[in-house]
Structure formats: C-alpha cells, structure tokens
Amino acid sequence: MTEPPVVDASPLIFLARTRILQLLTTLGPRIVVPAPVYAEVKAKASDDAAKLVASASWVVHVPAPAVPADIARWDLGAGESAVLAWAQAHSGSVAILDDARARQLAQGLRLPLIGTLGIVVRAKRQGRIPLVRPIVESLIAHGMYLSSLLVKDALAVVGE
Numbered sequence: 001m002t003e004p005p006v007v008d009a010s011p012l013i014f015l016a017r018t019r020i021l022q023l024l025t026t027l028g029p030r031i032v033v034p035a036p037v038y039a040e041v042k043a044k045a046s047d048d049a050a051k052l053v054a055s056a057s058w059v060v061h062v063p064a065p066a067v068p069a070d071i072a073r074w075d076l077g078a079g080e081s082a083v084l085a086w087a088q089a090h091s092g093s094v095a096i097l098d099d100a101r102a103r104q105l106a107q108g109l110r111l112p113l114i115g116t117l118g119i120v121v122r123a124k125r126q127g128r129i130p131l132v133r134p135i136v137e138s139l140i141a142h143g144m145y146l147s148s149l150l151v152k153d154a155l156a157v158v159g160e
Helices: 009-017 019-025 034-044 047-055 078-089 099-108 116-125 133-141 149-156
Strands: 030-034 057-064
Touching: 009 019, 009 034, 009 047, 009 057, 009 099, 009 116, 019 030, 019 116, 030 034, 030 078, 034 047, 034 057, 034 078, 116 149, 133 149
Parallel strands: 030 057
Antiparallel strands: none
C-alpha cells in the first residue's frame, strides 16, 4: 500500500483560504497532517480556514514524528521538520511543501515533493478544474507569493 502524502501548513492555509482545500486529494484519498502543522494552521489561518482543515474527512491527524538529526540541523520550522521527518520515515509519502529551504532539503534527501502550485497543475491535468490561471490569481490575492516566472512556467505546462 502506498503511504499517504504529508502536507505542511502553507499549502493547507492557502488552499483553505481559496476554498479549494479538496484539491489536495489529487494525490490520494487521505492526506497526513502532523500535529505541529495543524498547530501552525490554527495559529496563522483564519478560523474558517482552520475549521475547513479540521473538518475535512480525508485529513489524517498524526502526532509529531521524531525529527532525525539530518533534518533538525537545517533548523526549519516545526511544521516543515515534521513533514520531512514523516516523509522520510514513510517511504513513498509525498511531501507537500512550499518553503524553499524545506524543498531544498527534501530534494537532498530524495523525498518525493510537490508544492501548492504543483497541486493546482495536477488538478487541471486530472480534469478536476477547468483553468489554472484563476486559481493562481486567487492564491496570490489571498497572500501567497508566487514568482511571475513560476506562474508563467506553470501556465505554459497546462497550455494557458
């Protein structure tokens, strides 16, 4: 059985703010949320976004995993560290991360990786959304930083 993906706070917060949290299920029927990630969502997101995450039946809340030294030495946030530790301990689990340093470490550890924009592109490819551009615009309007080059590349990939 394939391990479910594990998600960090940023993708949860921005997808919840834009009311498209369910796009995370493009990666599978269950998504793991470690305790430090959920604590960050509750602290940083609006009550509505936190409630959406809490009420999603496909979200699997798990305790904080032990963070190995090779991850801890990067001094990332508790959420990013928990996501990477979970993905490392559960072979095949995709880490859903937006933080640049956490993504760099995931690549160094050879962990499967995707970000929020990758989730949106995947949803388009699966036919779950008609267009990527309006979602990207909504994510940016809700405070997510996406470089113009990254947006241009993503739109090109899906032919928009």
